[in-house]
Amino acid sequence: MQKNKDEKLQSILNKALRCMYYAIITDEAGIVVFISKNYQELLNIKEEDFLGKPIQDIIPNSEIPRIIMTRKEDIGHLFTLKNGQTVVCNRIPIIENDILYGVISTATFYNLNEVSILNQQIKELQKENLEYKKKISELSGRSQKPINNIVSDSKSIMIIKDTIERFAKSDLTFLITGETGTGKEVFSNAVHELSNRRNNNFVKINCAAIPKDLLESELFGYEPGSFSGASKEGKIGKFELANQGTILLDEIGEMPLSLQSKLLRVLQEGELERVGGLKTIKIDVRVICCTNQNIEEQVEKGLFRRDLFYRINVVEINIPPLRERPEDIPLLCKYFIEEFNKSHGLEITYIKNDVYALFYQYSWTGNVRELKHVIERACIAAGKGSLQLEHFDFLLSRMYKKNEETRQLLNTSSLNDVTAEIEKEKIIKTLIEAKGNKSNAAKLLGIDRSSLYNKLKKYGIDI
The missing domain is CATH 3.30.450.20 (PAS domain)
Structure with a gap:
């Protein structure tokens, strides 16, 4: 039959x-x-x-x-x-x-003319569809708890989320620290959105991105004709713009000492004077500070005022780097894929397990920001379907650059330790080239399959 x-x-x-x-x-x-x-x-x-x-x-x-x-x-x-x-x-x-x-x-x-017309119509519809998706995403994002925008399941981030929820509604100053790329601005957004000031301005300024001689006028504003090139009408500063709302002072560690005393007065007295002005202006602003520097070390070196440090360090949260919370990588990847599918009109479904194995071996010195850019590049390269090892070949050159830690290993470790580290890197690189096929990897390495499995077990490699 x-x-x-x-x-x-x-x-x-x-x-x-x-x-x-x-x-x-x-x-x-x-x-x-x-x-x-x-x-x-x-x-x-x-x-x-x-x-x-x-x-x-x-x-x-x-x-x-x-x-x-x-x-x-x-x-x-x-x-x-x-x-x-x-x-x-x-x-x-x-x-x-x-x-x-x-x-x-x-x-x-x-009929090629018909094809051209249809193609143009499809592009217009896709563009319109993307706009609708963005608007829906924005509206749904506003209806959700702001704290949910912090994507993490790790214990350390959960503790930070709890701290933010407990203190956001107060007017206490936050100091958010962490390496570059850990997402300090995302955490500061959550503080503002959970506060009683969420319907007022949230003004952000990067203290490292503005020349020092212009930073004072940007923060506190200036009166007409107060300096060469100044507007005839004068200008209000970021603090006045944030009145009744929140101001984010990003890279606070880069603020020159000459401005720190003026900032201290604003925080303590709730008042400021514009550059070139004599009038005292009362303001009511909630301050959030971010930095990737160790402010306590800056204080000891005389680069940061001790009294200002204690004034901004009322509620301190330190965001751990991504390498210390690898359990967040799959969750973040899923979040970014959904984001890029919407923003770029893609159809990425998931990431294969051998890619995650590669990610767990990588140090992520650029933290969440680097992961986001890596995922975005791979998503655009793939377009649809699953993300596979071949879509992350550009990551290999980053993985095998000799960093300071590796050089230190060569200087301080025994010959056996150095040999083991080099062998481990060679095995990982070969497995990636073989797209996870262990038989092919063994052939490329010139060893039998059982020997390869023994080495995988020895080095804890799971690709």
């Missing part, structure tokens, strides 16, 4: 192939195994002319060899046939269990 079903299915498939519109099939080496009847007529060839021959001998400008090499489908591309007619061609690699068996290529005639 099953045999009859299989034979019937095979018969239908054979008939379907012969009826396909300008279809051609090759094996994994680019050898032609099938050409549809109408394509044979167009090319003026018979089966004995093409069976078992390379595709280039039949169609010299064929794109099938490129599909075999890249293993990526090619959908909706224009192709000019032998008779000069232009068709829309789809080339699809035949892959199962990561093994390439061949390529199938089909072509269809279209």
